[in-house]
Amino acid sequence: MPDSPSPKTEPMAKTEPLASVSVSMTPLARYEEFLQSRGLRNTNQKKYLLEQVFNRHEHFDADQLIDQLPSKGSPNYVSRPTVYRTLREFVDAGLLHRFELDGRSMYELNYGYPEHDHLYCSKCRKLIEFTCEEIVKIRDEVARAHRFRVRDHRFIIQGVCDECAKKRSLGRRQDRV
């Protein structure tokens, strides 16, 4: 993936130098800088997970990620709690973006990946990305009017995608908002 210029406003002030160099850093480099700045350690599990996560270009949840990892006997096995702990750390480091869908957490790349929002089909559960610069403008405008410090936003349009709309009558799936 190309390093698109999207230095998202950074979670916090702890890592001042990051913003300026972020475009040229690999996710690994940035992660290591984050770990150092916090006195955290880079373990084999974390390295392996970072690799797996950045091989994905789609959104995923913890279970989907775990399903793709080696199972309990195998070399690179990572336990479920560690996956959760590490995903949280990736979010803290600004590498991943998290949002909630149908009661569980979804993750997606937040580094070297253009900012976007989603359409969510309640029939097939598909997430469709779209980009729209106006949204960020509106967001910042609204926030300014409320003296609110924006860290992030989520904009999800729920409904039915074209495909599902066509095979309407067949659909068996339950809608959940």
Next chain:
Amino acid sequence: MPDSPSPKTEPMAKTEPLASVSVSMTPLARYEEFLQSRGLRNTNQKKYLLEQVFNRHEHFDADQLIDQLPSKGSPNYVSRPTVYRTLREFVDAGLLHRFELDGRSMYELNYGYPEHDHLYCSKCRKLIEFTCEEIVKIRDEVARAHRFRVRDHRFIIQGVCDECAKKRSLGRRQDRV
């Protein structure tokens, strides 16, 4: 969740006439129409919950609602499962709007209450409403471009509210999301 064969038809499909008269109907009237159209029954529990819910003008989650209800010995006691079942029915009836926040479902009035979106403070967990017509325009435009049938949307701006920003140094709370 067992696959109920019942097509949980979207709120709108079944009840075409509702839209035109909705402004003049009370929530109760609309709810009763909804129940009739589906062959469902109006019980004391449902009536009482509708009353309680429409006394609130804020967002709430199931627990907050339950906390305000009579406890197990008392006259109007409603069990936890029934609260959940009924809230879902209110959503189906178009009376409430549901969205997710920090892993739990939040509800707010969706009937006789202007459409709006939210700012969410990750320090104090406060939800601040705002209205912005452009958002709906953008939403519909994006959806049209993707041949997507919109049912709803959620737009939440996350960050830190003015109050919390002022007492920054004191707050020790962990940010989540």
Next chain:
DNA sequence: ATCGTTGCAAACGTTTTGCATAAGG
């Protein structure tokens, strides 16, 4: 007399925790 509804208890799926051991710096 139906058939939806209730309350209970128990299950559910996702995420988190306590703790003893392992391992990075």
Next chain:
DNA sequence: CCTTATGCAAAACGTTTGCAACGAT
């Protein structure tokens, strides 16, 4: 060494379900 990280098992959390009894139409 010191402290963070890991894996395990178990808990926590919000929510849902199976079931027998109840109650609305």
